[in-house]
Amino acid sequence: VSGIAAAATNNAQGVAGLGWEATLLPLKVLDADGNGYADDLADAIRYAADQGAEVINMSLGGAVPCPWYVQDAVDYAYAGRVILVAAAGNNQGNTENFPANCTHVLGVAATDPDDTRASYSNYGNHVSVAAPGSGIYSTLMGGWYGYMSGTSMATPYVAGLAALVYSRYPTYTPDQVASAILDNALDIGTPGWDMYTGCGRIEAFSALWVGAHGSSPVCLEGVGPYLKSQTPNPNPQxxxxxxxxxxxxxxxxxxxxxxxxxxxxxxxxxxxxxxxxxxxxxxxxxxxxxxxxxxxxxxxxxxxxxxx
Missing domain, CATH: 3.30.70.80 (Peptidase S8 propeptide/proteinase inhibitor I9)
Structure with a gap:
């Protein structure tokens, strides 16, 4: 995940992260089995904001409406000019996951190499945008490289692009960064926003060249997945x-x-x-x-x- 967003570039080694020269602040909220608690996630969001992070990548989630204490942490970070992105979820169909379904969080779906939504990628009102997520070659623990798939792989592409947009337009608000990413995305589904790929698959060049289309994402006007609905899950963990x-x-x-x-x-x-x-x-x-x-x-x- 971290390599997709910010692996060292122009060094003829391994892979190049999308967020050119971005620096990382790794925070551990999950255990060795990949499980954790929502209150620890909320703590980490606040901590990252206090440490000056401008982008928060969350390749994790849980299938419940956004808990109030996580939303409070998101609002705290958002007020500090932080843009937050989160995985839409895998293999659950029309199921919304937090924190992707929290207000002011960009929920990221995954696409296949043929520019279609990956079959495993969750869909719903929590999806804002899509990015490549299948067969992604990147860094692994222990200094290795390998292939992985999932919306957790798609999310750091959006986070890395957000870092690039902030470097190109340092006075942007989080909503303007979101506009630069979403409004310049390649629409690969139903015209306009749709619940499968959001506003489309990200286009880094267009996001940087054109920038924001407005003070907030134009493609979400009248739809508003950036201001999420809450779909109850009858059996949350x-x-x-x-x-x-x-x-x-x-x-x-x-x-x-x-x-x-x-x-x-x-x-x-x-x-x-x-x-x-x-x-x-x-x-x-x-x-x-x-x-x-x-x-x-x-x-x-x-x-x-x-x-x-």
Whole structure:
């Protein structure tokens, strides 16, 4: 993934990353098996923004509506001129994955070498644009090179292009960067935006040469996958026994945790509380918390994977 976005270029070795001379800030949010938690993803987004990142690549996801605490982190980064891109997901059909379905995130579908949507690439309102994702030759761990496929491979192409656009147009806002990428994409599906390849397959030269078509992507006007709908998933993967809660000002966490017979752990980066509840009772307690006037937001902690 990192090699696709920013492998060293012009050195007659291996591959060339699309983001010419871009620097990387690798952040680990998944374990060795490719699984992780949504609250760690939210932490990483905020951390990257605070460290001055201009582009955040997220080749991961989970098949649920965008959790409020992840959306808050995305909004925080977006307000700091960060553009965020995320994988649309693999082998799930018309299924939306977060963070690709979060507002202000570009969801990336994958294409085959013949410029058609890859059969494994998820589709839906969370798809903003497409990029090559099948049989991609790039860097591997241990100094090796190899071929991989998936929307996780397509996403860093968009991230690398976003870095190029920022270098060419350093005063652009994230929405203008998105316009330069989406409005100059090659439309390979139904004219205009469609749920399979979004605004089309990216065209790096046109994005850099033409730049933004407007203050935000023109191809999304009247459609708006950049402002995502939320499609519930009846069986999401959750972290057992965890609910993330934001309380209203002046509310005592001790009183709320006592009321629901839970323990609470403060998450300073998210400015929220992690409530530890009995496994198997997460959804029942979540429903009570959401109905409680003392609670501003509450959501489960979801599992994210490298190949959703």
């Amino acid at each position: 959750i972290v057992p026994g965890e609910i993330i809660v934001a309380l209203r000002p002046g509310v005592s966490v001790e009183a709320v945790s006592l009321q629901y017979k839970t323990s609470a752990e403060f998450l300073p980066t998210l400015d929220a509380w992690l409530f530890h509840v009995p496994p198997g009772q997460e959804r029942a307690i979540l429903a009570w918390l959401r109905a409680d006037p003392a609670v501003a937001h509450a959501d489960l902690n979801y599992v994210v994977t490298a190949a959703p």
